[in-house]
Amino acid sequence: MKASEHGKNGAPVTMRDVAKVAGVSVATVSHVVNDKPGARIGDDARRRVQEAVVQLGYRPNALAKTLSRGSSRFIGLVADAIATTPFAGQIIHGAQDEAWKHGYVLLVANTDGNTAAEVEAIAMMLEHQVHGILYSTWYHREIVVPEALHQTDTVLVNCFADGSGLPAVVPDEEQGGRTATEGLLAAGHRRIAFINTTTPSPAQSGRLAGYRSALEAAGVAVDESLVLPAAPEQEGGYAATASIVDSGATAVFCHNDRVAMGLYDGLRDHGLRIPDDVAVMGFDNQDVIAAHLRPPLSTVALPHYELGAAGVRVLLGRQAADDARPQRIACPPVRRQSI
């Protein structure tokens, strides 16, 4: 930041100031500064404007440049809940870093799932001539595309809408479930339970498919009685403990880290040790939980940062996308001491 960008009175230097010093009209300054093709400006006037720009430290207005180009360097990000989850934050972070890398600025709007706020956010972004919009949800799910999104380039992030023709970037739930189960198989377990969520979602079906395919690939018969439904939070994991103990499972893959945290409490109440008596695998790699349980939890990370970054790359045409099916981003394993 140069101090000279502001005049002596502290106010920003304007085109009017430049015009005054150069002894030309504001229109002439505008033509020179914006390098308008076809504008006939005398060499002398052009030189005087250029000198005044340097002398005063004039900074061409970003909005004016946007107007003269007819499109902006904004990318919009509409998210349904950045406030109540640490997840969406990483999506924003990845999208911002990638946008900046290519000279774009991210306009972020949090809608809390409120339709009126969503309509307002999208309208605001269209009015600011965004290059395009990332539409993101805090958990992976199918959505109905808001009508207004069809008025600009849109990429769905952490969500999808089959048949909408909009490209989507989502976590690879099946690969994640397979990776989690493979971690338990590699530790020698054969009787592996899966505490799955009761909420229908791509995570529910995808992680289950991955669990099954890993067992099958290892030649372990799938025992459906080892797949237990539970509310996807600590209370659900705690409540599932008795069934886990009764099942004779030596290892448990939990739908998410919160379920694993509740299972930790339940196993302790039963006098069972982790991983000596029962091995536990989570999912999410949730910041304030996973690394800080006793013992620290082995888990699979949701690739939120990468989802945001990939969304921007698809929007800017820097990463190929198939409009017919969502692009899947891998969920990497995070090994700690619970298996």
Place this chain on the structure above:
Amino acid sequence: MKASEHGKNGAPVTMRDVAKVAGVSVATVSHVVNDKPGARIGDDARRRVQEAVVQLGYRPNALAKTLSRGSSRFIGLVADAIATTPFAGQIIHGAQDEAWKHGYVLLVANTDGNTAAEVEAIAMMLEHQVHGILYSTWYHREIVVPEALHQTDTVLVNCFADGSGLPAVVPDEEQGGRTATEGLLAAGHRRIAFINTTTPSPAQSGRLAGYRSALEAAGVAVDESLVLPAAPEQEGGYAATASIVDSGATAVFCHNDRVAMGLYDGLRDHGLRIPDDVAVMGFDNQDVIAAHLRPPLSTVALPHYELGAAGVRVLLGRQAADDARPQRIACPPVRRQSI
């Protein structure tokens, strides 16, 4: 969103389209649409432009309106870490809601504490003629004000800089510590330990001052041996357990919920029940932890949403601010089953 805002080919309706239909110049359309004072437009031309605007569903460009007004409806928010904490998200949420209420849009930049990214973010915001900037940190601390922030109106949120002349909005750590301790006193406890963080910060000194003042107001002598230092996370709380047990304290105020979560594990290992043997009070009301411990944790909430909202109100002159000392926002108690 009206479908008519886009022409038949799907492209946005431009001023040029309006000019064509109305049979006037683009300059004339601009004068009418922007209602420029002093522009001499005949009644007939004005009427034809207005009709064409309605017929085509032309939407005046928000950026153009900003330029014609000379200032934007943007408020910048520079945050050091929205990604790695669920806290800053609530600051953004509160700031966004309050900004929208007054017709402003929030431009958000996450800098990860990187000075180069911070300089770039502030420059970007100044170039977009933001009305002002909220500068926010994810934990309450004193900062050195980035030089560029003095080029626009700035409000510090969740941080402060004594002597900078910049208004600041911060959580009332002392009142929070007092409230937490009062909760334990009200439950009949007199021997109350405080596991404080080892990290020097306004939270460290403020919560301790609140702890002391609550004890003194209740006529309980402060026993310095009951103030125990610990790393401000689960591991610190767990490590402090033996000292807590030895101290004979019947209740423990923990610097934050993560410390309380570690203490829960430690007390369980000692065969002690919460709250029957030891009552526990947290701080932060952290989303994924506090309500989901066994038993659910009584705590004090950090007012992040309110910090963001108050920051915007101060910036817009809708809430009084004292440039000499930070404005303190109350930390409300959240009562659950651990006391």
